[in-house]
Amino acid sequence: MAATRFHQINRPQRLSDAVGLALEKRIRSGALTPGERLPTEAQLGAQFAVSRAVVREAVARLKAEGLVESRQGSGVFVATRPGAAAFRMNAGLPASAHDARDVFELRLIVEAAAAERAAVRHTPQSLTQIGEALAAMDAAMESVADSGDGAGADDAFHCAVAAASGNPLIHRFIEFVSQEFSGSRQPTWSRDGRDGGLAQASQNEHRALFEAIAAGDPAAARAAAERHIVSAAGRLGVMLSPRMSGPNNEEET
């Protein structure tokens, strides 16, 4: 909806968020090592030029993420195994030019393997789920709305393939990655994207993947999934190689 689209204004970052991220960076970079004591709250307040309350809220964040532990009267210490409990796509590191490519490469690896397994392990029910998402994208292609439901159905298609892999961990991981980059499919399914043939190209790739899975051909499913991810990346301007086929292949970039 148009109203939703204008809702995403750029809010200034909260001080407690900024301090928390800065400290997290120090921990993840190794500048602060496991077991090491952080500066006192008063010192951090002086260093960051913020109040003690802001520091405490930043530390509360870090505690929730398992990065630090506090002991009253003693201090705040880097946890022995900082942050091991959770994996995040953006671990507080600054964005770099390679981010999108790193993400697409990880998706290529995991989604191609999931497609391969879906070809072998799918059930009538899981195949129906994939087919329904495919049909929903066909319908979105004809939609007169500005953005329609194509991106949502695109998400659902990928997650249905992941679910058909028969490995719930892989399914959850692909869902996680998909949600973190839910905005990346929007350009393909926008009015402009559909008029420009992006959605049609994407849908052709989806159909080839569906057919390979339905045919129970894992090699064809893997190849179809790889083609699709590489093309999807290309549509966003990201160059990706589908296979490590030679020592010089990657170094051309």
Add this chain to the structure above:
Amino acid sequence: MAATRFHQINRPQRLSDAVGLALEKRIRSGALTPGERLPTEAQLGAQFAVSRAVVREAVARLKAEGLVESRQGSGVFVATRPGAAAFRMNAGLPASAHDARDVFELRLIVEAAAAERAAVRHTPQSLTQIGEALAAMDAAMESVADSGDGAGADDAFHCAVAAASGNPLIHRFIEFVSQEFSGSRQPTWSRDGRDGGLAQASQNEHRALFEAIAAGDPAAARAAAERHIVSAAGRLGVMLSPRMSGPNNEEET
């Protein structure tokens, strides 16, 4: 040290922890639904009989976990996709008989792809790192200590291979998975495991992987990594197939 042993006294739970956990319980149980607005800070303070600072720190915890979002002047809301910002191996689901197999399968997919990329993208420095971890395992093989440092060096070896993949995201993910299952390598490197030849078998596989990477041969590196993961799983009693090579291959299990 004996002094350390008596250090683990039962500390009363912090108020901010208790409030944070109580709110998290309401969210995860569905009593508070995605998009729903939480009571105001003042109301929560009255309900829990704590100061506003305690409430704010509890909310800071929930924000770090992706469970809520706050909007200044408006309120604190349950996130649209609560907890989606982090991926956890155990997502609060009960353990099932397929867990270990699911994990090894995910490792197989990601680590084999990392090895492939390491063969192409390694640098002299990253290759040295891998070699040092290999040497540390050789040394641990001869160690007279009961458990030695073999498991730690085994972890380090896998993480060095992941680092050599040239994709920091893959590196972080493999590190995350490795840390979550850091105990799984202990039996191989224990006294019994070394005497029984488990460590030697594992080390032979590590060496083959190292050599394939050093030779810059991605296909050999992938195959070596797959062999190793499949064998490692087998040493723990988990049956794993390295490839989806036919429609009936998996259904034998």
Add this chain to the structure above:
DNA sequence: ATTGGTCAGCTTGTCTGACAAGTTCGACGC
């Protein structure tokens, strides 16, 4: 009737100061 502007009331964000609870370490006595 609809649209746009204003403002009071409300809510989160930040700062400040005070005191409670707990830890650490040095001084002192035995």
Add this chain to the structure above:
DNA sequence: GCGTCGAACTTGTCAGACAAGCTGACCAAT
């Protein structure tokens, strides 16, 4: 050398004040 005590330090909690931002009611203009 060992045990006790207390000062100094650090985190945990409370309270109050003000800043920044949001929401909805109300009124004027078209």
